[in-house]
Amino acid sequence: MSGNPEDHIDMESLDDLKDIMEDDFQMLLDTFIVDSESKIEEIAGVIADGDAEALRQVAHSIKGSSGNVCASALSEVARQLEAMGKDGDISGAPEVFEALKVEFATTKDILLNKI
Amino acid sequence: MESNLKPISSEPEEEILRILIADDNDSDRLILQTIVRKEGHTVYTACDGQEAIDAFKKLSPDLILLDALMPNVDGFQAAREIRELAGENLVPIIFLTSLKDAASLADCLDAGGHDFLSKPYNRIILKAKIQAFARMRRLHETVQAQRDEIVKHNDHLVHEQQLAKVVFDNIAHSGCVDAPNIKYLLSPMAVFNGDLVLAARKPSGGMYVFLGDFTGHGLPAAIGAMPVSEIFYGMANKGFSLQDILQEINTKLKRILPVGVFCCACLVDFSFRNETAEFWLGGLPDVFVYRDGSAIEHFASQHLPLGVLAGDKFSTETRLIPMARDDRFYMWSDGILEEVNEKEEMFGEDGVLKVFDRNSDPRLFFGELIAAVAEYTNHAEQDDDHTIVEAIMVAEEELGEYFSDQDSRSLIGGPPDWSLSYRLRPLTLKEFNPLPLLTHLLMEVPGLRPHSGKIYTILAELYSNALEHGVLGLESDLKSTPAGFAEYYLQRTSRLDGLAEGAVIFHLDHKPIENGGRLTIQVEDTGPGFDHGEKDDGHKTAGYCGRGIPLISSMCESVRYLGNGNQVEVVFAWSFDS
Structure with missing residues (x-):
C-alpha cells in the first residue's frame, strides 16, 4: 500500500463531509471505526464457517459505509468480498480478507489524522 | 451557532x-x-x-x-x-x-x-x-381532499335530487299516464329526466297526452317540466282546449327558460267519441299512426319547439286525423332515433320502420321497438333520454271513471240557487272558448263536481251545435267521410273568421231539490233554426246533430227544442247518490 492518502481516500469529498458533519464529524468517524472493526471480526467468523450469504451481507455493509466516509479503496476491497459471497465461491476470500484488514488499518490511520 | x-x-x-x-x-x-x-x-x-x-x-x-x-x-x-x-x-x-x-x-x-x-x-x-x-x-x-369534497357534494346533490324528484313525480304523474290505453317508456339518465310524459282525461271524456323533451338533462331540464305539468293538468281538468293549453305553456316557457333551452313537444287530444286525434307537433321526430296492424302513417313536425317563439308568433295550428278503434298513435323523443351502433350509425326512422315491417301483432310493437333499440346499440349505455309513448284509440267505457267523488255533501260554501244568461257575440265566438269558464262556474255548485264530465259534454255538444250549425250554418252530413271531415273543419275556420254578426246565448239555471239539484241549460243561437216538429225525441235527431243529441238524452232528464229550432233546453237532474 502506498503512503499517499489520495490512493485510499477521496480527500476532497472527505473535507466536504467534515463541513457537513461539523461537530459530529468525530462521532461519525468513531462510529465508522467501531462498526467496521466489529464487522471485520464478523467476516473472520463467516469465512471460517464457509457462509457465503453472510459474507455477502457483511461485505455489502462495509462497502456502503466505507463509501460514505469516502474510503474508496476500502469500499472496493469490500465489493470484491461481496461479489465472492454472491457467487457462492469463497475460496479466494481469506486472501482478499487479509487485504481488507490492511486497507482498513491504513484508512483508519488517515481518518484519525483528519480529526 | x-x-x-x-x-x-x-x-x-x-x-x-x-x-x-x-x-x-x-x-x-x-x-x-x-x-x-x-x-x-x-x-x-x-x-x-x-x-x-x-x-x-x-x-x-x-x-x-x-x-x-x-x-x-x-x-x-x-x-x-x-x-x-x-x-x-x-x-x-x-x-x-x-x-x-x-x-x-x-x-x-x-x-x-x-x-x-x-x-x-x-x-x-x-x-x-x-x-x-x-x-x-x-x-x-x-x-384526495378535492375528491372527498366532490364525493360530499355529489352525495348532497343526489340527496337533494331524490327529494326534489318526489315533489316532481307528485306533480308530473298526477294524471292518467297509467291509463289502460297508454304505454310509455321513460328511461332517465340521471335522477331527473329531460323528458316528460303527461296524460289527463278531459271533463268532456277525451284525453290529452303530452310528450315533452327539454334540451339538456337533469335538474335544469326538470325545472322546466314543473310549470308544464302544472299548466297541463290545471287546464286539462278545467276543460281548456288544446290550443289554450299550448299557448299558455309556450308563453310560460318563453318567459322562464333561458335562450337555448326549450321543449320539443307533442300534445295530442284524443276524442274517443269522435274517434279522432288532434295534435300539435313541435320539434320532435315524426309521430306515427299504426292502423289496422298494417298501414303506417307518419306526420312531421310543423312547429318550432315550445318556449322559442313569442306569443304573437306562436302558432297553435293542429292536425286532426280520424283514428279507428285500436289504431295506435306513437311519439318519441329523438333519443331512440339518435342511438348509434358500433359503427356510429344512427338507429333513425329507418330502424323504426324496420320494426314496423317485422311486426305481426300491433300489441307487441311497443316492446319490439324497445328490444330493437337495445339490440342495435348492443345494450350499450344510452346517450340520451329514451322516451316512447303509445296511445291507443279505445272506447271511452274501457277507461273507467275519472272524476272522483271527493266533494263533501255539504251545501255550505257554494251557490245552489241561481240563474244567469251569457251572450257570446262574434268577436268572442272567434277568440274565446266559453266552456272552461262555464264548467268552472257550475263546479262551484256544491255537490255538482262529480258530474262535471257529463255537464261538460252537454255544454260542449250544445255549444258546438249552436255555433257550427246555427250561427255558421255548417252541414253535419259533411262529416260522414274522411275528406268531408277535413272540409268541414276548413269551412268552420273560414266562416268563423268572416263572422260579422250572430250570437250564442247560454241560459243556465240551477235550483236545489231534495238531496240534489236541477240544472237547466238553454242554448240559443241566432241562426234560422230548423223544423223540430218530429224531433223532440232526441234519438231521432242523429241525422241533424250528429252523435251529440242521443248521447245527451241518455244523460239528462229531458231534451227539448224550442222556438223555431234555434233553442234547445236540457234539464239535468242530479242527486248526491248518483
Missing part, C-alpha cells in the same frame, strides 16, 4: 417535513441524519425494518428513507407493510441502496418504493428528491 445555509425563499417546497430514516449501519444513518437535519427537517431513526414499521405506526412521518438490506425485517418487507398501513394516503418511500443491478432495483419498486438513493449519499440529489416528494405528497393530499 451553525451557519445558516438555507436559501431564503417563499417556495412551499421549503416546508419542514417529518422524515423517518431506517438504516442498520450506524455511520450511514449518522451521515444521512445529519444531512437531512441540516435541510431543516425533523428526523426520526430506526435501525431495522421492524423498528421502521413501529415508528411509522407511532409517528406517521411524511417521508421514509429506507435501507434495503437490514437484519430482522428487511427494507422490502417493511415497505410492503408500511404501504398497507398507509392505505390511500401517499407516504413516499425512498430506498437507500448501494445495489446496482436491475433485479434488485425492481424488487424495491415491487415492494412499494417510489425512488432510490445510491450510496455514497450526494447531498444535492437527496435534497432534490426530498423536495420532489414533498411536492408530490402535497399534490396527492390536494387531490
Whole structure:
C-alpha cells in the first residue's frame, strides 16, 4: 500500500463531509471505526464457517459505509468480498480478507489524522 | 451557532417535513441524519425494518428513507407493510441502496418504493428528491381532499335530487299516464329526466297526452317540466282546449327558460267519441299512426319547439286525423332515433320502420321497438333520454271513471240557487272558448263536481251545435267521410273568421231539490233554426246533430227544442247518490 492518502481516500469529498458533519464529524468517524472493526471480526467468523450469504451481507455493509466516509479503496476491497459471497465461491476470500484488514488499518490511520 | 445555509425563499417546497430514516449501519444513518437535519427537517431513526414499521405506526412521518438490506425485517418487507398501513394516503418511500443491478432495483419498486438513493449519499440529489416528494405528497393530499369534497357534494346533490324528484313525480304523474290505453317508456339518465310524459282525461271524456323533451338533462331540464305539468293538468281538468293549453305553456316557457333551452313537444287530444286525434307537433321526430296492424302513417313536425317563439308568433295550428278503434298513435323523443351502433350509425326512422315491417301483432310493437333499440346499440349505455309513448284509440267505457267523488255533501260554501244568461257575440265566438269558464262556474255548485264530465259534454255538444250549425250554418252530413271531415273543419275556420254578426246565448239555471239539484241549460243561437216538429225525441235527431243529441238524452232528464229550432233546453237532474 502506498503512503499517499489520495490512493485510499477521496480527500476532497472527505473535507466536504467534515463541513457537513461539523461537530459530529468525530462521532461519525468513531462510529465508522467501531462498526467496521466489529464487522471485520464478523467476516473472520463467516469465512471460517464457509457462509457465503453472510459474507455477502457483511461485505455489502462495509462497502456502503466505507463509501460514505469516502474510503474508496476500502469500499472496493469490500465489493470484491461481496461479489465472492454472491457467487457462492469463497475460496479466494481469506486472501482478499487479509487485504481488507490492511486497507482498513491504513484508512483508519488517515481518518484519525483528519480529526 | 451553525451557519445558516438555507436559501431564503417563499417556495412551499421549503416546508419542514417529518422524515423517518431506517438504516442498520450506524455511520450511514449518522451521515444521512445529519444531512437531512441540516435541510431543516425533523428526523426520526430506526435501525431495522421492524423498528421502521413501529415508528411509522407511532409517528406517521411524511417521508421514509429506507435501507434495503437490514437484519430482522428487511427494507422490502417493511415497505410492503408500511404501504398497507398507509392505505390511500401517499407516504413516499425512498430506498437507500448501494445495489446496482436491475433485479434488485425492481424488487424495491415491487415492494412499494417510489425512488432510490445510491450510496455514497450526494447531498444535492437527496435534497432534490426530498423536495420532489414533498411536492408530490402535497399534490396527492390536494387531490384526495378535492375528491372527498366532490364525493360530499355529489352525495348532497343526489340527496337533494331524490327529494326534489318526489315533489316532481307528485306533480308530473298526477294524471292518467297509467291509463289502460297508454304505454310509455321513460328511461332517465340521471335522477331527473329531460323528458316528460303527461296524460289527463278531459271533463268532456277525451284525453290529452303530452310528450315533452327539454334540451339538456337533469335538474335544469326538470325545472322546466314543473310549470308544464302544472299548466297541463290545471287546464286539462278545467276543460281548456288544446290550443289554450299550448299557448299558455309556450308563453310560460318563453318567459322562464333561458335562450337555448326549450321543449320539443307533442300534445295530442284524443276524442274517443269522435274517434279522432288532434295534435300539435313541435320539434320532435315524426309521430306515427299504426292502423289496422298494417298501414303506417307518419306526420312531421310543423312547429318550432315550445318556449322559442313569442306569443304573437306562436302558432297553435293542429292536425286532426280520424283514428279507428285500436289504431295506435306513437311519439318519441329523438333519443331512440339518435342511438348509434358500433359503427356510429344512427338507429333513425329507418330502424323504426324496420320494426314496423317485422311486426305481426300491433300489441307487441311497443316492446319490439324497445328490444330493437337495445339490440342495435348492443345494450350499450344510452346517450340520451329514451322516451316512447303509445296511445291507443279505445272506447271511452274501457277507461273507467275519472272524476272522483271527493266533494263533501255539504251545501255550505257554494251557490245552489241561481240563474244567469251569457251572450257570446262574434268577436268572442272567434277568440274565446266559453266552456272552461262555464264548467268552472257550475263546479262551484256544491255537490255538482262529480258530474262535471257529463255537464261538460252537454255544454260542449250544445255549444258546438249552436255555433257550427246555427250561427255558421255548417252541414253535419259533411262529416260522414274522411275528406268531408277535413272540409268541414276548413269551412268552420273560414266562416268563423268572416263572422260579422250572430250570437250564442247560454241560459243556465240551477235550483236545489231534495238531496240534489236541477240544472237547466238553454242554448240559443241566432241562426234560422230548423223544423223540430218530429224531433223532440232526441234519438231521432242523429241525422241533424250528429252523435251529440242521443248521447245527451241518455244523460239528462229531458231534451227539448224550442222556438223555431234555434233553442234547445236540457234539464239535468242530479242527486248526491248518483
